[in-house]
Amino acid sequence: MDSTSTTTAAEPGSQSTPSQLLFTGNGKEYFGIWIVNLLLTLVTLGIYSAWATVRTKQYFYGHTLLDGHRFDYLATPIQILKGRLLAVGLFVIYSMISSYFPLVGAMMAFALALLVPWMINQGLKFSMRMTRYRNIRFAFRGSYGEAMVNFVVLPFVSIFTLYLLMPWVLKRIDAYIHSNIRYGDKPVQVQLQGKEYYAAALLVMLLGILMMMLLGLAFSLVGGININPDELGAVNFGMFLIVPLYLFVISALQGIYQALIRNHILNNAQIDEVAEFKSTLAPQRYALILATNAAAIVLTAGLAFPWAKVRKVRALAEATQVVLLPGADQVLDTAQQAESSFAEEAANVFDVDISLT
Amino acid sequence: MIRGYFYQPNSSRVQEAIARLNDSHIAVYADDECVCESSVETLQVSAHLPGQASELTFTDGARFVPLDVAHRWSFQSGKSSLLAKLESNLVLIVCALVATPVLLYALLFKLVPGIAVTAVQTVPDAVVEQMGQQSMALIERTVLLPSDLSEKEQAAVEQLWLDTVSQLDLSAQKYRVDVYRSEHFGANAFALPHGQVVVTDELARLLADNPDALRAILLHEIGHVERMHSVRLASQAAVASIAIAMLVGDMDIVAEVVLGSGSALLDLQFSQNMEWEADNYALAQLHRLGYSGEHFAQALESLAELGEEHEQSWLKYLSTHPSLQERIEHARSYTPSP
Numbered sequence: 223m224d225s226t227s228t229t230t231a232a233e234p235g236s237q238s239t240p241s242q243l244l245f246t247g248n249g250k251e252y253f254g255i256w257i258v259n260l261l262l263t264l265v266t267l268g269i270y271s272a273w274a275t276v277r278t279k280q281y282f283y284g285h286t287l288l289d290g291h292r293f294d295y296l297a298t299p300i301q302i303l304k305g306r307l308l309a310v311g312l313f314v315i316y317s318m319i320s321s322y323f324p325l326v327g328a329m330m331a332f333a334l335a336l337l338v339p340w341m342i343n344q345g346l347k348f349s350m351r352m353t354r355y356r357n358i359r360f361a362f363r364g365s366y367g368e369a370m371v372n373f374v375v376l377p378f379v380s381i382f383t384l385y386l387l388m389p390w391v392l393k394r395i396d397a398y399i400h401s402n403i404r405y406g407d408k409p410v411q412v413q414l415q416g417k418e419y420y421a422a423a424l425l426v427m428l429l430g431i432l433m434m435m436l437l438g439l440a441f442s443l444v445g446g447i448n449i450n451p452d453e454l455g456a457v458n459f460g461m462f463l464i465v466p467l468y469l470f471v472i473s474a475l476q477g478i479y480q481a482l483i484r485n486h487i488l489n490n491a492q493i494d495e496v497a498e499f500k501s502t503l504a505p506q507r508y509a510l511i512l513a514t515n516a517a518a519i520v521l522t523a524g525l526a527f528p529w530a531k532v533r534k535v536r537a538l539a540e541a542t543q544v545v546l547l548p549g550a551d552q553v554l555d556t557a558q559q560a561e562s563s564f565a566e567e568a569a570n571v572f573d574v575d576i577s578l579t
Numbered sequence: 580m581i582r583g584y585f586y587q588p589n590s591s592r593v594q595e596a597i598a599r600l601n602d603s604h605i606a607v608y609a610d611d612e613c614v615c616e617s618s619v620e621t622l623q624v625s626a627h628l629p630g631q632a633s634e635l636t637f638t639d640g641a642r643f644v645p646l647d648v649a650h651r652w653s654f655q656s657g658k659s660s661l662l663a664k665l666e667s668n669l670v671l672i673v674c675a676l677v678a679t680p681v682l683l684y685a686l687l688f689k690l691v692p693g694i695a696v697t698a699v700q701t702v703p704d705a706v707v708e709q710m711g712q713q714s715m716a717l718i719e720r721t722v723l724l725p726s727d728l729s730e731k732e733q734a735a736v737e738q739l740w741l742d743t744v745s746q747l748d749l750s751a752q753k754y755r756v757d758v759y760r761s762e763h764f765g766a767n768a769f770a771l772p773h774g775q776v777v778v779t780d781e782l783a784r785l786l787a788d789n790p791d792a793l794r795a796i797l798l799h800e801i802g803h804v805e806r807m808h809s810v811r812l813a814s815q816a817a818v819a820s821i822a823i824a825m826l827v828g829d830m831d832i833v834a835e836v837v838l839g840s841g842s843a844l845l846d847l848q849f850s851q852n853m854e855w856e857a858d859n860y861a862l863a864q865l866h867r868l869g870y871s872g873e874h875f876a877q878a879l880e881s882l883a884e885l886g887e888e889h890e891q892s893w894l895k896y897l898s899t900h901p902s903l904q905e906r907i908e909h910a911r912s913y914t915p916s917p
Contacts, residue, residue, distance in 0.1 A: 254666035261675040264682040357586040553591035
């Protein structure tokens with residue numbers, strides 16, 4: 223793509239060919255980063271974790287390429303460390319109070335619910351602001367009221383509908399998050415359909431019930447041999463199998479749901495005159511990746527984690543195309559001017575992640 | 580001459596460009612036109628990451644990223660490449676693989692309990708009192724019912740308690756006993772940090788004919804209070820949560836699972852150690868007051884017999900307590916240290 227052209231407007235209707243999102247990292251490199259991060263974090267009693275976070279994010283963002291340009295992660299370790307220490311400090315006070323004064327702790331838990339929307343907004347704002355593509359930072363503009371409704375009130379209400387409302391609530395949450403993201407001065411637009419969420423939830427629920435029945439059958443067959451209460455060993459052995467199997471099944475179901483929803487969101491999202499997105503993530507393939515990842519991590523006592531993470535990120539990138547529209551050259555960075563120092567500090571405290579890809 | 584992309588400040592515009600470096604001066608050309616120049620001292624160079632070219636950021640926010648992903652600049656400080664060298668050093672990676680589990684163990688099982696025990700000494704009495712009362716209020720509301728025992732049976736427990744407390748020279752104001760009915764606890768007794776001990780109807784009935792055995796159980800509970808076990812558990816949980824919050828910061832789900840089960844194990848080990856401590860307290864006091872470990876063993880045996888009927892609660896009992904059989908043997912073989 224010839225990026226030097228300034229205002230040579232494209233003829234109407236001329237669509238650029240989609241660009242493939244690329245992930246160029248590899249498991250071997252990331253394994254080195256991961257293990258060194260872990261070691262230094264333990265040696266420094268957790269202080270290094272801020273540097274570890276930044277380095278990991280820089281590795282993954284910097285290896286994600288669109289149209290030949292990489293993404294950048296901009297937070298500094300000191301920023302993360304300050305926020306983390308403050309957050310950990312608050313968390314400690316909270317857990318001390320709830321263990322020494324259980325009654326006061328119960329009241330504090332209620333007060334915490336009022337803080338959730340604020341934390342989510344500031345967290346999203348922070349992670350968006352720390353993401354850059356071609357010298358333009360992302361931004362997030364959500365309101366407390368809307369976040370309160372979507373993240374606290376509606377999920378609570380849906381309990382009383384026996385969770386029948388939940389897929390619709392999840393749709394609202396995704397719509398809230400994505401339609402408040404901006405790329406520089408250009409807002410993201412999404413048109414989400416509740417029925418896609420209901421279809422995905424129903425499919426996953428049916429598959430879940432099926433899997434549970436199959437597992438139950440398998441276990442009663444295996445367990446039938448050892449129905450002897452004296453043999454505690456047999457029970458323990460069963461427990462040993464149940465946990466990895468449970469993780470395997472849950473990961474697979476998660477993969478199916480996430481793939482369906484991700485395709486739906488990205489295929490219905492656009493940044494006006496800048497980009498359109500296309501996601502073709504095959505649910506069964508993604509389910510297999512997540513399930514085998516979980517199995518590999520459990521079987522290697524965690525050592526397969528770097529390989530698994532790279533494998534997942536690569537699969538997500540491979541399934542993503544972006545059509546860059548002519549306006550992509552004319553986005554202006556405004557995010558920096560619209561931030562007060564309070565928002566920054568607040569955002570620093572609760573660096574909630576949402577993944578970019 | 581280095582080929583790369585030039586990113587204009589605060590804009591999404593990108594130009595294919597060439598950077599020329601002369602001594603300590605760098606100039607970026609796009610379409611044979613100089614778009615940016617600077618001395619290298621004012622440049623910011625990005626961190627050294629494997630597979631990613633080091634980019635230059637100019638003072639106005641413009642950036643130059645070389646096309647060659649392995650590109651490093653001659654004026655880049657060696658410090659930033661240190662980490663990258665460590666991360667690709669095979670010897671270090673192997674060492675890290677060995678050291679990480681060892682460190683994790685030392686941190687969770689040595690350092691955290693150590694700090695927790697020290698922290699307990701700084702907890703003021705008023706806090707302990709509040710902690711006990713509030714816990715009791717919660718427990719009472721959720722799983723305790725008024726006792727079904729007759730006045731006489733209750734008075735027997737009370738009298739046994741008063742005798743024991745006065746024999747130990749403990750404050751009868753601080754140490755008090757209450758009898759409750761509870762389906763949740765079954766035959767059981769538990770102590771609250773401020774000195775209140777709760778005995779369930781089932782336990783009182785079970786040991787009604789053997790007051791010395793009940794006394795042994797009460798001594799065990801007093802042991803928990805005297806050694807401040809609840810306060811230690813709470814402080815342990817607090818310290819562990821700090822450690823975990825700090826560590827999990829960057830370790831993702833796997834570490835959360837590992838650390839989570841590690842801390843559960845830790846709680847278990849901690850609570851088992853406390854049971855042994857309370858047992859030893861009870862046994863030492865039994866000997867001092869002229870009774871023997873046999874009474875404690877009898878009490879545990881009564882509980883063990885009960886346990887076989889309720890498989891479930893017995894398993895639950897096992898998880899936080901050492902095996903009953905071991906405790907019974909320990910009680911029988913106990914000789915007080917001089």
